[in-house]
Amino acid sequence: MAVYMVSQAQAKQLRPKMTAGLILVAGIIVVMLGQLVLNMILTQDAYHLRSLKLEKRDLTTQVQILQEEVDSLSSPQNLADAANRLGMVANPASVLLDIKKDKVFGKPKPASAANAAVASANLVANAAMGTVSEFSEATVASAEVAESVETEKPAASGLVLEQGLIPASPTR
């Protein structure tokens, strides 16, 4: 190791600069702070991600519950039973209207339970049917009363089509 003799002035000159030290320390602090912030954001995001994942799981379960409910309500078994409870009878006689040729195909016949081709109530097993339609003749009747106030007035004339008018029925 070598030792040198220097003057006071030279020593002052050789002393490390205060500003440089400050810049260095400040730089280190800034970098560390930056890292801290980044870390915090990352951690925060990790928590956010976790809560979103949980939410997604809950929503997926919710979708499944609703899907199963819809499946059950829309199954033909439920529809047949519900229609039967409302006293509906399938009408096998098909009547088709040909608007262009102004023609009616088939003879309209009222449906009657005695002539129905098939039992109205469901006969086909379905163990998956959970939720079923709750309405009955009584509930539907009361719903109609409530709605009747707002019932729209039927249009005065027949529909205008490219081929002309469908004759409006005299009885409404």
Place this chain on the structure above:
Amino acid sequence: MGSQRALSRRLGVFALILVVMVLGLGIRLVDYQVVRAEQIREESFKSRSITQTLPALRGQIRDASGQVLARTVFRYDVNAAPKNVGSIFKTIDGVKTERTVEQIVLELAPLVGLTPEELTARLAGDSEYSNLAKKVDAETFNAIRELGIPWIYFDPFADRLYPNGAVAGNVLGFVGADGTPLAGLERQYNTCLAGVDGQETFERSAEGVRIPTSNVTTQPTQNGGTLNLSIDANLQFFAQQVLADTVNDLGAQWASAVVVEVETGRLLAAAEAPSVDPNDPAASDAANRGSKIFQAAFEPGSIMKALTSAMVLDTKTADAFDKVKAPDYMKLDFAGGWIKDSFGHEPYNLTLGGVLRFSSNTGMSNFGVKIDKETRYNYLQKFGFGSVSPLRFEGESSGILHDYKDWDKMTNYATTYGQGISVTGIQMAYAYQAMANDGVRLDPILVENCVADDGTVLYQPKQNATRVISKETANLNLNLMEKVVEFGGVGQNAAIDGYRVAGKTGTAQIKDGSGYGSQFAISFYGIAPAENPKFVVGVTIYKAIGVSNSLQATFPFKAIMQQALKSYRVPPSTTKSPDLPSGKYGEVEPRN
């Protein structure tokens, strides 16, 4: 300077020791870092990495309009750790509340379907595991989770749900408790439905926490494809309703109905009663868990006459005006051989139309045997008999069509009116489809395709067309079959207001040991509208109690055909069938 020397010697020894130690470390370092590096890295990775299987979800099965017939849902097994069972403490707004085990049991018991006593018994002890409920649905799962019980845990697993129950259950098949497909399309198309399980590897820290960004998917999960069927679930349901009604009324063993779209060969309905509910296959007898339409072969009886008549016309053996003798009883040209009609009558002189309309066995054999055996056998093969359909349904029967060389003298006659041969419902329906489709038989379509999540078509059947008879023969034969519905004693019941219907009744005896028993397979197979065929509907009722004619088969036929015509908006016929002879003496019968 003795001490100086001693010092430097000591220094020298120290340096030597240092060098040796550094060398030793260096060798070790090279050994670890270079020589055994790979092995050590692997060991370390193994100890902190975990491989997890990501199960693929089984695909859906849908009907022609996209209605879901089978889907995958999650079910949950509810378990508890009795060891940890205890009160739950909660601090709300500084107030500590306690929920005792008794209170929790009362809340939990109805959700897991146990009585409070049973539940308490299952929570007793200090084991780590006690099952409380199996296979609960998502709603129950949510309700239990909301109770916030720390010692309850769930095992979720994928399960199969058939939202429409037994609708098409016979063809869908079902899966076992462990998800293995056991029958029907579920099994046949398992490769496409099952998908491929994925695998992922990630690293975890000493505390078992997953190290972020360490996921490596070694095998991506490929969910199962969607199987799209040609079945129309609404029509299928309707047909099943009709058949369930019929089977109940007649005390029949089973009944089946097939609806075929003539122009495309698509199977719109393959209905049966009884029919399995795939949600609960155990509720059905083992014999009723498959599909009779594909798996049960029966002697068709008189519905075969419409096909023999087509052969007679196609070979130009006779035309619609040629007549044969048709007594009610006829001795054959070999000892002990005789044929009789199903009802007693004076000797008729019947045209082909008359033979069909009166369903005369004697008349039909007199026409039929004019064609040699080999030709008839070839026609039967071309109509699709004697081999399984291209659908290759699980356990499908080919029926029995013996080689013509093995036909004995009786079989030679009997095959003309549908005895001595056995067929499946699907074979007969497509033989009629050929007649309805200008003589061209199309391969049946039941599965339209199987499509992956990303829209790639994984499977699509190829459809072949076979010309069986000429267009002229096919159309003329349909006109003759219309006479069955216009004038036939039983056939008239199959008439549908506004539509021209061609069809044939069948009352086949069922082999019982070596002879024929007193029970029948009754059928009605028909086509409508006859002038522009859209649908074939074939109904068979097996072993109805005390039923010896086909009248009862006409009602379900009519109901199902009418429903098909109605739901597919087929306009009623505007023409009348041509006047062709079908009377007792070959005359044209007057219409009402």
